[in-house]
Amino acid sequence: MPVEERQIRAPLLGFADAMEARAVADTASAPGPELHLLTFVLEREEFGVPVTQVREVIRVSDITRVPQAPAHVRGVANLRGRILAVVELRSRLGLPPADLTPRSRVVVVEVRGRVLGLLVDAVRQVTKVPEASVVPAPEEVISADVDYLRGVARWQSRLIILLDLEKALLPTE
Amino acid sequence: MSVGDENPFGELLQDYVLECLPLAEQVADTFVELERRWRAGDPADELLGSLPGRLHTVKGNSAMMGLTPAQETAHALEDACGLLRRSSERRTDPAAALLITGGGLLVDLVRQASPELDPGPAARYVERVRQWMQGEGPPAADTQSERRRTDRRGGGGADKTDSVVRVDFRRLDALLEVLGEGLIQHSALAEAYRRLARRSGACEELDRLDQTILALEKTLKRLESTLMETRLLPIASVFGRFPRMLRDTAEAEGKRVRLLQSGGETPLDKAVLDRLSEPLLHLVTNAIVHGMEPPDARSLAGKPEEGTIRLDAAPHAGRVVIRVADDGRGLDEKAIRKKAEALGQELRDDEVVPLRSLIFLPGLSTAEQVSRLAGRGVGLDVVAGAIHALGGTIDVETEPGKGTAFTLSLPVTLAIIRSLIVEIDHERFALPMAHVAETVRAEPDAIREINHRGVAQWRGDLIHVADGGAVLGTAAADRAPRRFYVVMAAGGKRQALLVDRLVGHQDIVVKGLDPALGRPDVVSGTTILGDGRVACILDSVRILEGGRRAG
Amino acid sequence: MPHSFLVIDDSKLHHQMYRLIFSRGALAGSTVHYATNGREGYGLLAAHPELTLVLLDLNMPEMNGLEVLERRRAEGLHPHIPIVLVTTEGSAEDEARGRSAGAWEYLRKPFQPADVEHLVMRALAKAEPIA
Ligand SMILES: [Mg+2]
Numbered sequence: 001m002p003v004e005e006r007q008i009r010a011p012l013l014g015f016a017d018a019m020e021a022r023a024v025a026d027t028a029s030a031p032g033p034e035l036h037l038l039t040f041v042l043e044r045e046e047f048g049v050p051v052t053q054v055r056e057v058i059r060v061s062d063i064t065r066v067p068q069a070p071a072h073v074r075g076v077a078n079l080r081g082r083i084l085a086v087v088e089l090r091s092r093l094g095l096p097p098a099d100l101t102p103r104s105r106v107v108v109v110e111v112r113g114r115v116l117g118l119l120v121d122a123v124r125q126v127t128k129v130p131e132a133s134v135v136p137a138p139e140e141v142i143s144a145d146v147d148y149l150r151g152v153a154r155w156q157s158r159l160i161i162l163l164d165l166e167k168a169l170l171p172t173e
Numbered sequence: 174m175s176v177g178d179e180n181p182f183g184e185l186l187q188d189y190v191l192e193c194l195p196l197a198e199q200v201a202d203t204f205v206e207l208e209r210r211w212r213a214g215d216p217a218d219e220l221l222g223s224l225p226g227r228l229h230t231v232k233g234n235s236a237m238m239g240l241t242p243a244q245e246t247a248h249a250l251e252d253a254c255g256l257l258r259r260s261s262e263r264r265t266d267p268a269a270a271l272l273i274t275g276g277g278l279l280v281d282l283v284r285q286a287s288p289e290l291d292p293g294p295a296a297r298y299v300e301r302v303r304q305w306m307q308g309e310g311p312p313a314a315d316t317q318s319e320r321r322r323t324d325r326r327g328g329g330g331a332d333k334t335d336s337v338v339r340v341d342f343r344r345l346d347a348l349l350e351v352l353g354e355g356l357i358q359h360s361a362l363a364e365a366y367r368r369l370a371r372r373s374g375a376c377e378e379l380d381r382l383d384q385t386i387l388a389l390e391k392t393l394k395r396l397e398s399t400l401m402e403t404r405l406l407p408i409a410s411v412f413g414r415f416p417r418m419l420r421d422t423a424e425a426e427g428k429r430v431r432l433l434q435s436g437g438e439t440p441l442d443k444a445v446l447d448r449l450s451e452p453l454l455h456l457v458t459n460a461i462v463h464g465m466e467p468p469d470a471r472s473l474a475g476k477p478e479e480g481t482i483r484l485d486a487a488p489h490a491g492r493v494v495i496r497v498a499d500d501g502r503g504l505d506e507k508a509i510r511k512k513a514e515a516l517g518q519e520l521r522d523d524e525v526v527p528l529r530s531l532i533f534l535p536g537l538s539t540a541e542q543v544s545r546l547a548g549r550g551v552g553l554d555v556v557a558g559a560i561h562a563l564g565g566t567i568d569v570e571t572e573p574g575k576g577t578a579f580t581l582s583l584p585v586t587l588a589i590i591r592s593l594i595v596e597i598d599h600e601r602f603a604l605p606m607a608h609v610a611e612t613v614r615a616e617p618d619a620i621r622e623i624n625h626r627g628v629a630q631w632r633g634d635l636i637h638v639a640d641g642g643a644v645l646g647t648a649a650a651d652r653a654p655r656r657f658y659v660v661m662a663a664g665g666k667r668q669a670l671l672v673d674r675l676v677g678h679q680d681i682v683v684k685g686l687d688p689a690l691g692r693p694d695v696v697s698g699t700t701i702l703g704d705g706r707v708a709c710i711l712d713s714v715r716i717l718e719g720g721r722r723a724g
Numbered sequence: 725m726p727h728s729f730l731v732i733d734d735s736k737l738h739h740q741m742y743r744l745i746f747s748r749g750a751l752a753g754s755t756v757h758y759a760t761n762g763r764e765g766y767g768l769l770a771a772h773p774e775l776t777l778v779l780l781d782l783n784m785p786e787m788n789g790l791e792v793l794e795r796r797r798a799e800g801l802h803p804h805i806p807i808v809l810v811t812t813e814g815s816a817e818d819e820a821r822g823r824s825a826g827a828w829e830y831l832r833k834p835f836q837p838a839d840v841e842h843l844v845m846r847a848l849a850k851a852e853p854i855a
Contacts, residue, residue: 182740184744185737185740185741185744188736188737188740191737229783230734230735230783232812233783233833233834234735234737234738236812236833237737237741237833237834237835239834414838418838418839418842421842425829425846451748451749451750451838451841454838454841454845455845458846458849459849462849463849555750703752
């Protein structure tokens with residue numbers, strides 16, 4: 001689906017350029033408090049979640065589908081004897097579905113005492129970004145559902161979309 | 174006596190009789206023939222020679238089955254025959270009579286094949302043979318009474334087991350199943366009450382019904398906890414096996430190891446204990462073979478030559494925590510990470526991939542050289558799998574040079590249900606056996622369509638045959654026809670479900686549904702299958718009700 | 725990684741017992757070959773170089789356990805396969821003879837399933853250290 005992809009990418013790149021100009025101005029100031037993030041890829045965009053909420057990253061083994069489960073639930077997996085519900089993060093964020101690849105991973109997170117798995121396209125790295133580099137997510141340039149985002153970090157020519165795990169995973173039940 | 178000392182081969186008692194009774198009868202017949210030949214002046218060497226092999230087999234088999242009186246009788250006869258083969262001057266009439274008595278006793282004991290037999294007659298007979306072999310001559314035989322007293326012990330004499338009853342564990346399982354049905358019926362009753370109350374409003378009779386239903390629930394819960402307690406055994410029944418095995422293994426490996434234990438009195442459900450011994454044994458074996466350094470390496474490292482393995486159990490927060498710790502060399506974390514990477518695990522950042530998630534990977538081994546049996550090991554992944562299947566967790570801590578500790582956390586009891594495992598559209602599902610009436614091969618013409626519903630003839634009735642994929646919402650368009658259907662029955666309702674494959678029967682440990690999964694109509698829970706995959710447990714009752722939640 | 729085992733025992737009851745043992749837990753799914761005497765067992769041993777472990781009864785008609793071990797040693801047949809000699813209350817002398825004839829281990833009746841599992845684990849642990 002290259003056409004769709006370009007449609008999504010184009011505004012994002014425009015936004016990135018605009019941010020670049022701002023970032024150059026910002027780097028002069030002293031590095032303030034930092035965010036420690038695990039970043040991963042969805043639909044070619046880089047997302048970040050606080051490392052403090054990440055328990056581990058596992059390979060995608062057998063995920064068992066659960067009949068009649070909500071659409072954004074990929075299924076359940078065996079995490080050392082615990083039943084781990086795995087959320088299809090693409091679907092949760094309103095991104096198009098994609099096939100599993102050898103790079104697909106499940107990021108195991110703990111949100112308010114609940115342990116859940118997030119299916120992502122690939123895990124990129126653990127990194128630190130200055131809190132000052134975070135700006136609110138501009139709706140028009142992000143393909144994901146903005147309600148679940150905390151903002152966007154622009155740092156060293158990268159753009160990291162910060163997920164709000166509580167909002168994304170624990171909708172008012 | 175406890176319910177824990179049941180013979181592991183108990184189910185083979187029939188096979189035991191089939192194999193040993195003809196042997197015992199041949200032996201008994203041979204004794205009679207010996208007496209005849211000896212009286213005729215024939216030493217009958219070849220007849221005597223045919224006996225030890227048969228007696229040896231009966232002895233070994235009886236020992237395996239835990240049938241000690243038969244084992245000891247066969248042993249005594251074997252010894253007696255050995256002596257008679259060596260010294261022909263002992264082949265006398267009284268000797269033949271002694272053998273014939275023993276042959277009859279052995280036939281009786283083998284035929285009855287009961288672990289409950291009075292050990293007295295066999296013990297007395299063994300003593301008589303011993304005296305005869307020492308040349309004291311056979312004491313006056315009380316043959317008849319010996320044979321008669323091999324009958325089952327009567328309920329009479331009160332001994333030390335006064336207030337303890339021996340119960341076949343399967344009966345406790347059956348009781349648990351009955352209780353489970355009671356609990357289901359209780360919830361049906363409560364549901365009926367709620368509907369009734371909604372329809373007719375409050376009244377005194379309804380109040381009383383409500384009270385009774387609440388009281389019934391309390392009674393059932395009390396029954397459940399009493400029953401669960403009955404099933405508990407101290408973990409010492411598993412720990413007790415370790416000292417000997419540890420000694421053997423340490424010796425074979427040239428290591429010096431001592432075993433310290435604590436918490437042996439901690440109670441666990443027998444079903445958990447039964448499935449725990451193997452993984453624990455594996456952890457202990459590993460600790461000796463791989464964890465412990467040889468004595469010289471230990472003293473070089475400034476440690477005592479004798480290593481220590483600790484086995485500790487303790488109740489903790491409604492579960493039981495077991496720790497297997499050694500003071501050996503510790504795990505080589507670098508090697509494990511390297512090997513895991515070679516196995517395809519991506520390890521970009523140590524912070525997010527803890528050691529515990531690698532050490533239990535299938536096929537992980539840090540062996541430097543590929544060994545001759547490579548690829549066929551029982552690895553830690555199998556241990557972890559067994560623990561997980563019990564609803565337990567396993568974790569590892571290690572420090573180079575200091576040692577390794579595995580921590581297991583296990584449920585005290587198991588909610589286990591016997592299930593039929595089926596495959597529908599490439600996924601496996603568990604169907605509780607309580608509601609499975611029959612499995613049938615789906616012949617092409619057997620299922621007809623009436624009013625757009627599949628129906629089939631079953632035991633003289635027409636029953637609805639639903640497609641498993643349609644019920645579960647998984648049906649693929651281009652699939653092959655399903656090959657079997659499972660007839661489910663509950664509460665007078667019957668329906669069949671078409672499935673692709675019958676995988677087999679299994680006792681599964683029930684696990685809950687994560688709230689993130691919503692409340693599916695057709696699934697009541699999840700379980701971990703033997704291969705580590707998760708399977709959904711189908712809610713047969715809801716499926717029979719048409720798949721829609723009541724209310 | 726299925727294991728494969730060879731049971732050489734003249735007792736069919738023992739075949740059933742091993743069948744139970746090898747259908748449980750980690751050993752489930754193992755392949756087990758059965759022979760009812762030493763001669764037949766020796767043929768199966770020759771035909772299966774992939775065996776994980778052999779359980780060899782000492783007392784059998786037609787080639788007993790010791791004779792199997794001695795012939796295997798003389799012919800140098802699959803020396804890497806560990807053979808466990810199984811006896812009823814065998815004497816120390818029996819055990820020494822068994823070991824010198826090339827038995828890897830010695831198992832006395834009555835044994836428990838766990839004893840066999842333990843031997844299998846040790847045979848595997850020897851062959852393939854874990855972590
Ligand atoms: Mg034999």
